[in-house]
Structures are given as structure tokens and as C-alpha cells.
Amino acid sequence: MAIDLVTRKEWGARAPRGSYSTVRSTRGVKVHYTGGRVDPRLAEDHDRCVAAVKAVQNMHMDGNGWLDIAYSMVACPHRKVFVGRGPGHLTAANGPGLNTGHYSVLGLVGNSGLVVPSDGMLHGILDAIEYLRDEGGAGREIKGHRDGYATDCPGGQLYSWVRKGAPRPGANSTPAKSKPEPAPKPIEIVWEGDVPRWPGRVLTYTKGKPYMQGEDVRVWQAKLQKRGWSIDVDGLFGEESTAVCRNYQQATGLMKSGSGQVDEDTWNMSWSWRPPTPAKS
Ligand SMILES: [Zn+2]
Ligand SMILES: [Zn+2]
The missing domain is CATH 3.40.80.10 (Peptidoglycan recognition protein-like)
Structure with missing residues (x-):
């Protein structure tokens, strides 16, 4: 202005x-x-x-x-x-x-x-x-x-x-989380057949912090979407991915309450877990 x-x-x-x-x-x-x-x-x-x-x-x-x-x-x-x-x-x-x-x-x-x-x-x-x-x-x-x-x-x-440095009013109200954090180096996914190896970092989200982003996030989101979970495959690990992860960990019995973080076990479970076959009546 x-x-x-x-x-x-x-x-x-x-x-x-x-x-x-x-x-x-x-x-x-x-x-x-x-x-x-x-x-x-x-x-x-x-x-x-x-x-x-x-x-x-x-x-x-x-x-x-x-x-x-x-x-x-x-x-x-x-x-x-x-x-x-x-x-x-x-x-x-x-x-x-x-x-x-x-x-x-x-x-x-x-x-x-x-x-x-x-x-x-x-x-x-x-x-x-x-x-x-x-x-x-x-x-x-x-x-x-x-x-x-x-x-x-x-x-x-x-x-x-x-x-305080004479800030413009309202200058700090832009939430940091709206800006995705650039990945320091591209995450490379190594595939063994149709199973990707765990890329070595825990996917997690902290309120108010920039989203983690990368190919590992996208690959994991795509897998969960394929499994029938309602999740956007956008490569950004935010609140929605955290909620889906937590529910998934509970549903598979991997964790009783679910951490909401994609660690090595959660990552591997996402590809290896098979839903239990319903008992025959
Ligand atoms: Zn005046
Ligand atoms: Zn004066």
C-alpha cells in the first residue's frame, strides 16, 4: 500500500x-x-x-x-x-x-x-x-x-x-506451516520388486512447523490410498497424513494408540500387512 x-x-x-x-x-x-x-x-x-x-x-x-x-x-x-x-x-x-x-x-x-x-x-x-x-x-x-x-x-x-523491531501489524500472522520446507536433498526410493525400502527418515508432523515433503511421503500416501484410506497423495506430511497414520497403526494392531509417525516398522507394515481374512461361517 x-x-x-x-x-x-x-x-x-x-x-x-x-x-x-x-x-x-x-x-x-x-x-x-x-x-x-x-x-x-x-x-x-x-x-x-x-x-x-x-x-x-x-x-x-x-x-x-x-x-x-x-x-x-x-x-x-x-x-x-x-x-x-x-x-x-x-x-x-x-x-x-x-x-x-x-x-x-x-x-x-x-x-x-x-x-x-x-x-x-x-x-x-x-x-x-x-x-x-x-x-x-x-x-x-x-x-x-x-x-x-x-x-x-x-x-x-x-x-x-x-x-521489538517495529514490526508491521499482522506481519507474523502467516502460519509457518503453510510454506512447505524444501527437502535438503531429494529422497530416493529404492524398490525391491514392488516393495520400497524404508528410506531412513521418520515421517512426522509438528503443529506450527513446516510440512515434511518428499518422494517417501508421496509413495507412502499412495500406498495407503491404494489400501482404501482417504488421503491426498501430495507429498506433504501434515495433519491429515498424521491422522491416517495413527488410525492405520491402530487398525493393524501395530500400536495400541498409534504414534502418527511413519517409522521403519510402520513403513514396512504398510507394504507387508494383509487384512485378516474374515472367519468362515
Ligand atoms: Zn487521522
Ligand atoms: Zn519525542
């Missing part, structure tokens, strides 16, 4: 009082919060975000006598990114001596009222960081204002997120 920029014109920024100092590149970006109270109603009303950014600019220019709003960019809960001083310009937010090393991005949360950054805000902060990398030569570092400066900024919520 492309960055959803709010230009200075769009948010009604005042012109800076002078010209910015230029920066060609930085080590990275520092994340900030407002430090004060943020009206929680802002989460439902983007117009309030615009008003809040204007208020920050007024405070920085009129209260502190600065050139402009101190931040490079500002992210609101709606995944919109306001242009502050922007890429290529020196920020004033990180503290004396610390502004050439990092750009600054403000997340519109505070220490009371709205304190929890929404997923949209975290995405917005990362959109801003990527924009500063692309347009302003920002390096890979993502830090908090409190790194190297005595402040509680960017607050507990944002700072713990920064410390």
Missing part, C-alpha cells in the same frame, strides 16, 4: 520562518509521541488529527520560537502521514546534537487520553519511515526519542513496539 500523504497545503501548515538546514542522509529515524493528553475522539474523527497537528506547529513556532513544527513527519490513527519538515531537512525534535543522526516521526498518541497506537498508526509510522528512506536517505535504524536523550518519549506503548 502506498503512503497516504497529507501535504502541508492539505493540512494548512504555516510557512516556515526561514530556510531549513539540509540533510543528505541519516542513520535512521526516531519515533516520538506528543507527551501530553491526546483527545480520544481523534480516533473517530480525522479532522481532529488535522487540528492536533496544527496545534503542535503553533506550539513549536509561537511557544518555542522555532522555525517550524519540529517533526519530519506525523502519523495519525488513520494511516495518514502529515508532512512536517519532510525529507532532506533537519529535524528539531530529537534534542541538541541528535538531529543530524535521525529524522523524527511523531505518532499522535500521548500519555493520557489516546495512549494506544492503532494498527493504522503503526503502519503510518512505518510508511513515513520508508518514505524518509526513499526520499531523504534515512538509514535502517528505528529508535525512540528516549534513546540517547532523557525523556519518556515515545511512551511505553510505542517504545516497546520500537524495541
Whole structure:
């Protein structure tokens, strides 16, 4: 998703009082919060975000006598990114001596009222960081204002997120098991007549881990399917194969409760076992 920029014109920024100092590149970006109270109603009303950014600019220019709003960019809960001083310009937010090393991005949360950054805000902060990398030569570092400066900024919520490496929300929700693990080397099946020799590895499945895959899985699945079990011959040993294996081990009397793992005995049994002939009446 492309960055959803709010230009200075769009948010009604005042012109800076002078010209910015230029920066060609930085080590990275520092994340900030407002430090004060943020009206929680802002989460439902983007117009309030615009008003809040204007208020920050007024405070920085009129209260502190600065050139402009101190931040490079500002992210609101709606995944919109306001242009502050922007890429290529020196920020004033990180503290004396610390502004050439990092750009600054403000997340519109505070220490009371709205304190929890929404997923949209975290995405917005990362959109801003990527924009500063692309347009302003920002390096890979993502830090908090409190790194190297005595402040509680960017607050507990944002700072713990920064410390975790500032992950995209939802980035870890893709289950690992959906990606089959590539087999390190192809499994070769040696046939003795129509019986394959046990290839030497136990077929097993661990929840949350990638599936084992290979020709041995496929050959075993095909055999069980031929024996009448309902199993896909896809070469991936997952939950279904484990369940079939367990039932098969119980049905043949190989194991009372069934391990669900195709070990050497189970493998050999799959080819040698004959169903008992029903007793003649
Ligand atoms: Zn700060
Ligand atoms: Zn907003």
C-alpha cells in the first residue's frame, strides 16, 4: 500500500520562518509521541488529527520560537502521514546534537487520553519511515526519542513496539506451516520388486512447523490410498497424513494408540500387512 500523504497545503501548515538546514542522509529515524493528553475522539474523527497537528506547529513556532513544527513527519490513527519538515531537512525534535543522526516521526498518541497506537498508526509510522528512506536517505535504524536523550518519549506503548523491531501489524500472522520446507536433498526410493525400502527418515508432523515433503511421503500416501484410506497423495506430511497414520497403526494392531509417525516398522507394515481374512461361517 502506498503512503497516504497529507501535504502541508492539505493540512494548512504555516510557512516556515526561514530556510531549513539540509540533510543528505541519516542513520535512521526516531519515533516520538506528543507527551501530553491526546483527545480520544481523534480516533473517530480525522479532522481532529488535522487540528492536533496544527496545534503542535503553533506550539513549536509561537511557544518555542522555532522555525517550524519540529517533526519530519506525523502519523495519525488513520494511516495518514502529515508532512512536517519532510525529507532532506533537519529535524528539531530529537534534542541538541541528535538531529543530524535521525529524522523524527511523531505518532499522535500521548500519555493520557489516546495512549494506544492503532494498527493504522503503526503502519503510518512505518510508511513515513520508508518514505524518509526513499526520499531523504534515512538509514535502517528505528529508535525512540528516549534513546540517547532523557525523556519518556515515545511512551511505553510505542517504545516497546520500537524495541521489538517495529514490526508491521499482522506481519507474523502467516502460519509457518503453510510454506512447505524444501527437502535438503531429494529422497530416493529404492524398490525391491514392488516393495520400497524404508528410506531412513521418520515421517512426522509438528503443529506450527513446516510440512515434511518428499518422494517417501508421496509413495507412502499412495500406498495407503491404494489400501482404501482417504488421503491426498501430495507429498506433504501434515495433519491429515498424521491422522491416517495413527488410525492405520491402530487398525493393524501395530500400536495400541498409534504414534502418527511413519517409522521403519510402520513403513514396512504398510507394504507387508494383509487384512485378516474374515472367519468362515
Ligand atoms: Zn519525542
Ligand atoms: Zn487521522
